[in-house]
Amino acid sequence: MTIRLGYQIPNFTYPGPVEKTFDTVAAQAREAEAAGFDTVLVMDHFYQLPGIGAPENAMLEAYTTLGALASLTEKIQLSTLVTGNTYRNPALLAKTVTTLDVVSHGRAILGIGAGWFEREHHDLGFEFGTFGQRFERLDEALQIITPMLRGEKGVLDGKWYTARGAMNNPRVRETIPVMLGGSGEQKTFRLAARFADHMNIICDVDDLPRKVAVLRERCEEIGRDPATLATSYLVMGLVGEDEQEVKELGESIPEDRRNRAFLGTASQVAEQLQEKVIGAGIGGITINLIRNGHRPGVVTRVGEALKPLVAA
Template identity: 70%
Template sequence: MTISLGYQIPNFSYPGGVEALFDTVVAQARDAEASGFDTVLVMDHFYQLPGLGTPDQPMLEAYSTLAALAASTSSIQLSALVTGNTYRNPTLLAKTVSTLDVISHGRAILGLGAGWFEMEHEQLGFDFDTFTERFEKLDEALQIIHPMLRDERPEFTGRWYRAHGAMNVPRYRESVPIMLGGQGERKTFRLAARYADHMNIICALPDLPRKIEVLRQRCEEIDRDPATLKTSYLTSVGLVETPAEADELLAGVPEDRRAGVFVGTADVIADRIANEVLGAGLDGVIVNAPRNGHVPGVVSTLGAALAPLVG
């Protein structure tokens, strides 16, 4: 498994309303598959996120969507970026992602994070807990999920979770890859070094070189070869043809997030990603296009420009 070029779908507010909604998602996934992306990812949220829209805007449940996309595509990998650990019992999550792997014939990736969107937790009845407790939960969950995805039957009793000889059958592959997402140098990176196959770094662009170096240090602290932990960066892109279109698109982006959005023609976006993201020492990049990714031709154009960077 490797994520060299991923396409994330974070937005489901499309022309045509709910009747056209999933068809528009499928069209993006198929265009991504055909144009050189190796992975399609969706967010694991129940409400739309601040900065992308209002909470009452459409948001599909992640694993139902991924299962349907597995039946609508043939080769592209499928993942959540990232699953909120607080939303599911770890044994259920292991079973869910293993089922996705069977349905997709070995194309599932478990993307996982500690969870952070407090409004969802409060309104939907999930325990939010403290920052420290959420990471305690993530650590415990990984101690159950990691072996369950590798044909082992974990015996574990922790503060938050327990499993007693938990079975996970059927499985399509010997193991399903695990990707953690985040930027925490003390907690997330240590868990990634211990359990993950891939680390998706989500941070301000100027911080990226330091984050990569700290992640390497976390691997070395436990005698893991840093090269065995693959890395990628999540960024938003805005495909436009003119400066006026760029200004119009950026006007809808909160000011504190504009530095992390690559806006321009496909060639401009590709040059910036090559220099500022891949040039920092990462193995791959995951892009989303929340403002116009649903427009026919946008995903294909991005794939044609970006795929040669990682090919």
């Protein structure tokens, strides 16, 4: 199953005591499941991102969080948007996401990207390298990971990684879907065409038609039917219950995300997404509600408005 309607949780700073943080995350995941979202996603970061909050703001480790959510949900898929390849050995990552798949009874998706947040790498001691090196590493990692997700042994004697017949058991499915996240037309899209089942495009909304066209070209270059690579788009949702709240939310849009943010009531945002995202040829929507998604009822209202846009 692919992602048609995803709910991303990128913010873990909520009113109330810190020991209730995960309870609030779990409540959003359960509400998303009940509201018809097919996937819940968390960021794979250790510090909060610029534009959302201060670096020292709360940030939960992704796979620990997803493993806990697996026990508190029943049918919703679980993924990162997206795993930073630079943070984990690829064979270990294959084992991690496969364990999540076992724990969740077949609901894991491996979201993965090259990694980009330099301060995290610096502070935590991960090698950052150059832009080109990070994509070399992602290419090699996928050569190890994708066979392991199919139950084959991971084998590679590469420049960056080595795997000597890495095994990956137990498994509950023939394979686990792989989703790449990003917008790079030369590197990310080519890797998606080669390795991925799903491409989540992260870019300004006005760039979407070109991105969709280029992604199709990358598939055709290697003889892949573009229809076999599912697509979705990451939306920053600033969704108010009424016009007063919409006005207040509009004042909080980060400057660098104004061309990725959608502002309005749930029905107004749905209309915008129908025109600018679905109309651009994208098959699915992943939305976050960074300002008020933790408030009970908001996720439900947004899910009800967006479900008709992605109905099969």
